[in-house]
Amino acid sequence: MSASPSRPARRGFARWLGETNEITRLFLAAGQIPDLINLAGGLPEPATFPVAELAELAGRAVAEHPGDALAYPPIEGLPALRDRIAERYASERLRLTRDNVLIVSGGMQGLDLLGKVLLDPGGLVAAQAPTYLGALDAWRPRAPRYRPFRPDRNDFDAEGALAGAQFAYCVPNFSNPTGRLVGTGTRRALVAAAETTGTWLVEDDPYGALHYDGEPLPRMIELAAVPGEAPYDGPVLYLGTLSKEIAPGLRIGWVIAAPGMIRALTLAKQGSDLASSGLGQRIALDALDSGLDRKVLPGILETYRRRRDALCAALAGQLADWFDWEVPVGGMFVWAVARDPALDTDRLLAAALEARVCVTPGSVFDPEGRDRRAIRLNFTLNDEARLAEGVRRLATALRALPA
Amino acid sequence: MSASPSRPARRGFARWLGETNEITRLFLAAGQIPDLINLAGGLPEPATFPVAELAELAGRAVAEHPGDALAYPPIEGLPALRDRIAERYASERLRLTRDNVLIVSGGMQGLDLLGKVLLDPGGLVAAQAPTYLGALDAWRPRAPRYRPFRPDRNDFDAEGALAGAQFAYCVPNFSNPTGRLVGTGTRRALVAAAETTGTWLVEDDPYGALHYDGEPLPRMIELAAVPGEAPYDGPVLYLGTLSKEIAPGLRIGWVIAAPGMIRALTLAKQGSDLASSGLGQRIALDALDSGLDRKVLPGILETYRRRRDALCAALAGQLADWFDWEVPVGGMFVWAVARDPALDTDRLLAAALEARVCVTPGSVFDPEGRDRRAIRLNFTLNDEARLAEGVRRLATALRALPA
Known part of the structure; x- marks a missing residue:
C-alpha cells in the first residue's frame, strides 16, 4: 500500500x-x-554509573521533594541547584551567585541556547579548530560563518582570532576531538583578547574532571574574573555537565556567565523546553550535596x-x-x-x-x-x-x- | 564594586x-x-501528582533499567516508549510505528524543533488566532511572519488560511488561550486544505485528555490518515505531552508525524539536547504500561x-x-x-x-x-x-x- x-x-x-x-x-x-x-x-563506560546510589536518590527526590521533582521547575533551574553550582566554581577571585547560573538539559543545550542568543543569520563564530562536531550541529540552524583558530600554534594571535567575531568557541581541557590542553598562557591571551575585542568567549568544559596526569590548569572564567567584582560580569561563558562525572541520562548541565547573559539565555530556554527535568535537577542537587561526584x-x-x-x-x-x-x-x-x-x-x-x-x-x-x-x-x-x-x-x- | x-x-x-x-x-x-x-x-494542581507511585517507578527505573535511565538514550527516544506511544494513538485507520514517533523534552521542545525544521528566516506561519504564547516564544528566534486564522468563524476558509504557509498551527482541543473546541467539520476542512496546499498542519494537543463535558472529537491526525497506508505519512504533526496527565517536571512529550518529518526533527533534536532524559522516559514508559495515566x-x-x-x-x-x-x-x-x-x-x-x-x-x-x-x-x-x-x-x- x-x-x-x-x-x-x-x-x-x-x-x-x-x-x-x-x-x-x-x-x-x-x-x-x-x-x-x-x-x-x-560514550562513558556504563559500569562507572553509581546505580544503587542514584536509584535511592531518584526515589527520595520524588517522595521527599515532589514540588521540585514533578511540578514545572523555574526556567533558570532549581534555586538550590543554581546556588550549589555557583559555590562549586566560586573562588576568592571569581565571585558567583545564582544569577550567574542557568541549568540546562545537558551541555548540548547550552550550545543551542548561546547560538540562539548570539547568532543572527550569517553571524561570525571564531572556532578552535578542529571543532567539536556537536557545536557545529547545534549552530547549523543559525547558519553561521566560521573562522577557525589554532591555539596550539606558536604564532597564535588571540586578538586576531577573536576580532569581529560574535563569540569564540574553545574546549580548553582535552579538546574534542584532539584531546589537547590549551596552555595557561594561551588561556590568558584568549581572555585578554575577549576583553579588548568585545567578543564573547565560550569555555566548553565537559572533560575537565577527566584528568589522568599532571595538575589541572586554571579555568578561563577564573582568569576573566576581576578581583572585587561581585557577581562575576566577565566575557567568558562556561559550560559544564554531569554527563561525564555522574551519568548522561539525567541530561543536566549548566552555563555560568554574566547575569545579563544568563537572562538572555533564560529567554531562549523558555522557548526551547520551558525548563530542564525537575527530577533530574533534584537528583543532581542531592548527588552534589552528598559528594557522589567526588x-x-x-x-x-x-x-x-x-x-x-x-x-x-x-x-x-x-x-x-x-x-x-x-x-x-x-x-x-x-x-x-x-x-x-x-x-x-x-x-x-x-x-x-x-x-x-x-x-x-x-x-x-x-x-x-x-x-x-x-x-x-x-x-x-x-x-x-x-x-x-x-x-x-x-x-x-x-x-x-x-x- | x-x-x-x-x-x-x-x-x-x-x-x-x-x-x-x-x-x-x-x-x-x-x-x-x-x-x-x-x-x-x-499550571496543574500539584495535589493531582501520583507521588507515591512515581517515587517507586523512579527508584525502579534506575535500579532495574540503568542502561535506559542513565546512559545516553537514542536521540529519537527509547524504542519501547516510541512503540508505546504509537500504540496509544493507532487505530484501524491510523497505522503508526515507532518511525512515526519522536520523544521530546515536553511539548515546548516539539514546537522549537518544528520551527527549526520548517522555518527559514521570514517563513510564513498560519496561526490559529489568538495564538498560544509558548508557540510564539518557541519560533521568535526564527523570526517568522504570521498570518492569523479564526477557525470558529462561520465564513472560515481553510484553504485560504493555509495556502502559501510553511505550516499551520492549531490547538483544536480547548485552545490556549480561548478554551474552545474546533468542530469536527472544521477539522476535516483543515486536513483537506493541508492536502491540497502542501502546507504542514500542526495539531498541538496538550489538553485533549482534560475533557469535562461531552465526547472527544476526532484528532486531525486520525482524519488525515489514508486507510491502508502504513505507516502514516500524512501532513499532520501531532504534539502530545505527559505534563497535564501525569506531571510536568518529567519534561516528556512526543511528536507523531510522517517518518520523513520525524527524521528531520531528529536531526534538529540532536543539535538541541542530544536526547530527552532517559530516566524521565523510562518512568513515562512504566507509568503508561501500568495504566497510571488512566x-x-x-x-x-x-x-x-x-x-x-x-x-x-x-x-x-x-x-x-x-x-x-x-x-x-x-x-x-x-x-x-x-x-x-x-x-x-x-x-x-x-x-x-x-x-x-x-x-x-x-x-x-x-x-x-x-x-x-x-x-x-x-x-x-x-x-x-x-x-x-x-x-x-x-x-x-x-x-x-x-x-
Missing part, C-alpha cells in the same frame, strides 16, 4: 537541513553491523587511564606506520593524524565498517568538511581487549584500502 | 532578543508580590471540573458587567472578552497586580501585540475559595481603573 498519488508536494524543510552528509549516513548504517567495535562515539571520580579515572594506555599501546603496535598521535593527559579521545597526506579518512571509515570497527573521520570536525587526514578514537567505552581488537581491525581496514 | 571602566562594549544579542516586552517585565515582578493569587499561568485521570477531571465551575460562578457574580465568556468544556482556561472595546487589558494587568491577582492579558497571544480586549484566566491551580477571592480582587482592580 502506498500514499494516495493525488497528494501534492509538501513544503520543504529549512535550508540547513538540505546539506546532505554521507558520514552521518555511514554512522546510521553502522548501528546495524553485528559485533561492531565502536571507537567513534564519546566518590565515583577515582574509579572513573583509574578505568579511563588504563584504557587510554591500552589504546595507545595498541596504536603503537599496529598503526605507527600510518599515523602520528599524542598521548592525551585527559578526556576521552586520541587524535591520530595520517603520515601520508593522501590518506583519505572518509574512505577509511567505509573500509573500517567493513572490518567491523567504527572511528570518527576528521572531516566532521571541520565546518567545511575538508580535513580528511585524521581520525578520532574513543577509549572510554570499550575495555582493553576490545580496544586492542578494534585497533587490529582498523589495521586490517588500512591494509585493504586501495593505494 | 563595579566592572572595570576600561572594558569595551561586548557584542550585542541576536535581533529577536531586542524586542522589549513590558508584559514579561510585569510577570517577572509579579513573582515578588506576597499572597498573590495567580490566575495567569497554566488511574489518575478521573481525580484530575473531578478537581478541574469543580474549579472551572467555581471560576465561572465567581465571574458571573462579579464580572458580568465588564466581560463576556463561554464556559469551556475542557482544558485549563476561561477566555473573557471585555464588553467595552476601550478597556485595555494590558493596563488591567498592572491594576490587578496592585490588587494582588495576576491574569494574562490577550496581547501576548497576538504576534502583533494589538489585541488588548481579553484576558485568560486559569482555573486548575487554585482551589474554589482562592478562585473566588481572585475574581473579587480582579473586580476591585476593574473598579480602580481610570475611565
Whole structure:
C-alpha cells in the first residue's frame, strides 16, 4: 500500500537541513553491523554509573521533594541547584551567585541556547579548530560563518582570532576531538583578547574532571574574573555537565556567565523546553550535596587511564606506520593524524565498517568538511581487549584500502 | 564594586532578543508580590501528582533499567516508549510505528524543533488566532511572519488560511488561550486544505485528555490518515505531552508525524539536547504500561471540573458587567472578552497586580501585540475559595481603573 498519488508536494524543510552528509549516513548504517567495535562515539563506560546510589536518590527526590521533582521547575533551574553550582566554581577571585547560573538539559543545550542568543543569520563564530562536531550541529540552524583558530600554534594571535567575531568557541581541557590542553598562557591571551575585542568567549568544559596526569590548569572564567567584582560580569561563558562525572541520562548541565547573559539565555530556554527535568535537577542537587561526584571520580579515572594506555599501546603496535598521535593527559579521545597526506579518512571509515570497527573521520570536525587526514578514537567505552581488537581491525581496514 | 571602566562594549544579542516586552517585565515582578493569587499561568494542581507511585517507578527505573535511565538514550527516544506511544494513538485507520514517533523534552521542545525544521528566516506561519504564547516564544528566534486564522468563524476558509504557509498551527482541543473546541467539520476542512496546499498542519494537543463535558472529537491526525497506508505519512504533526496527565517536571512529550518529518526533527533534536532524559522516559514508559495515566485521570477531571465551575460562578457574580465568556468544556482556561472595546487589558494587568491577582492579558497571544480586549484566566491551580477571592480582587482592580 502506498500514499494516495493525488497528494501534492509538501513544503520543504529549512535550508540547513538540505546539506546532505554521507558520514552521518555511514554512522546510521553502522548501528546495524553485528559485533561492531565502536571507537567513534564519546560514550562513558556504563559500569562507572553509581546505580544503587542514584536509584535511592531518584526515589527520595520524588517522595521527599515532589514540588521540585514533578511540578514545572523555574526556567533558570532549581534555586538550590543554581546556588550549589555557583559555590562549586566560586573562588576568592571569581565571585558567583545564582544569577550567574542557568541549568540546562545537558551541555548540548547550552550550545543551542548561546547560538540562539548570539547568532543572527550569517553571524561570525571564531572556532578552535578542529571543532567539536556537536557545536557545529547545534549552530547549523543559525547558519553561521566560521573562522577557525589554532591555539596550539606558536604564532597564535588571540586578538586576531577573536576580532569581529560574535563569540569564540574553545574546549580548553582535552579538546574534542584532539584531546589537547590549551596552555595557561594561551588561556590568558584568549581572555585578554575577549576583553579588548568585545567578543564573547565560550569555555566548553565537559572533560575537565577527566584528568589522568599532571595538575589541572586554571579555568578561563577564573582568569576573566576581576578581583572585587561581585557577581562575576566577565566575557567568558562556561559550560559544564554531569554527563561525564555522574551519568548522561539525567541530561543536566549548566552555563555560568554574566547575569545579563544568563537572562538572555533564560529567554531562549523558555522557548526551547520551558525548563530542564525537575527530577533530574533534584537528583543532581542531592548527588552534589552528598559528594557522589567526588566518590565515583577515582574509579572513573583509574578505568579511563588504563584504557587510554591500552589504546595507545595498541596504536603503537599496529598503526605507527600510518599515523602520528599524542598521548592525551585527559578526556576521552586520541587524535591520530595520517603520515601520508593522501590518506583519505572518509574512505577509511567505509573500509573500517567493513572490518567491523567504527572511528570518527576528521572531516566532521571541520565546518567545511575538508580535513580528511585524521581520525578520532574513543577509549572510554570499550575495555582493553576490545580496544586492542578494534585497533587490529582498523589495521586490517588500512591494509585493504586501495593505494 | 563595579566592572572595570576600561572594558569595551561586548557584542550585542541576536535581533529577536531586542524586542522589549513590558508584559514579561510585569510577570517577572509579579513573582515578588506576597499572597498573590495567580490566575495567569497554566499550571496543574500539584495535589493531582501520583507521588507515591512515581517515587517507586523512579527508584525502579534506575535500579532495574540503568542502561535506559542513565546512559545516553537514542536521540529519537527509547524504542519501547516510541512503540508505546504509537500504540496509544493507532487505530484501524491510523497505522503508526515507532518511525512515526519522536520523544521530546515536553511539548515546548516539539514546537522549537518544528520551527527549526520548517522555518527559514521570514517563513510564513498560519496561526490559529489568538495564538498560544509558548508557540510564539518557541519560533521568535526564527523570526517568522504570521498570518492569523479564526477557525470558529462561520465564513472560515481553510484553504485560504493555509495556502502559501510553511505550516499551520492549531490547538483544536480547548485552545490556549480561548478554551474552545474546533468542530469536527472544521477539522476535516483543515486536513483537506493541508492536502491540497502542501502546507504542514500542526495539531498541538496538550489538553485533549482534560475533557469535562461531552465526547472527544476526532484528532486531525486520525482524519488525515489514508486507510491502508502504513505507516502514516500524512501532513499532520501531532504534539502530545505527559505534563497535564501525569506531571510536568518529567519534561516528556512526543511528536507523531510522517517518518520523513520525524527524521528531520531528529536531526534538529540532536543539535538541541542530544536526547530527552532517559530516566524521565523510562518512568513515562512504566507509568503508561501500568495504566497510571488512566488511574489518575478521573481525580484530575473531578478537581478541574469543580474549579472551572467555581471560576465561572465567581465571574458571573462579579464580572458580568465588564466581560463576556463561554464556559469551556475542557482544558485549563476561561477566555473573557471585555464588553467595552476601550478597556485595555494590558493596563488591567498592572491594576490587578496592585490588587494582588495576576491574569494574562490577550496581547501576548497576538504576534502583533494589538489585541488588548481579553484576558485568560486559569482555573486548575487554585482551589474554589482562592478562585473566588481572585475574581473579587480582579473586580476591585476593574473598579480602580481610570475611565
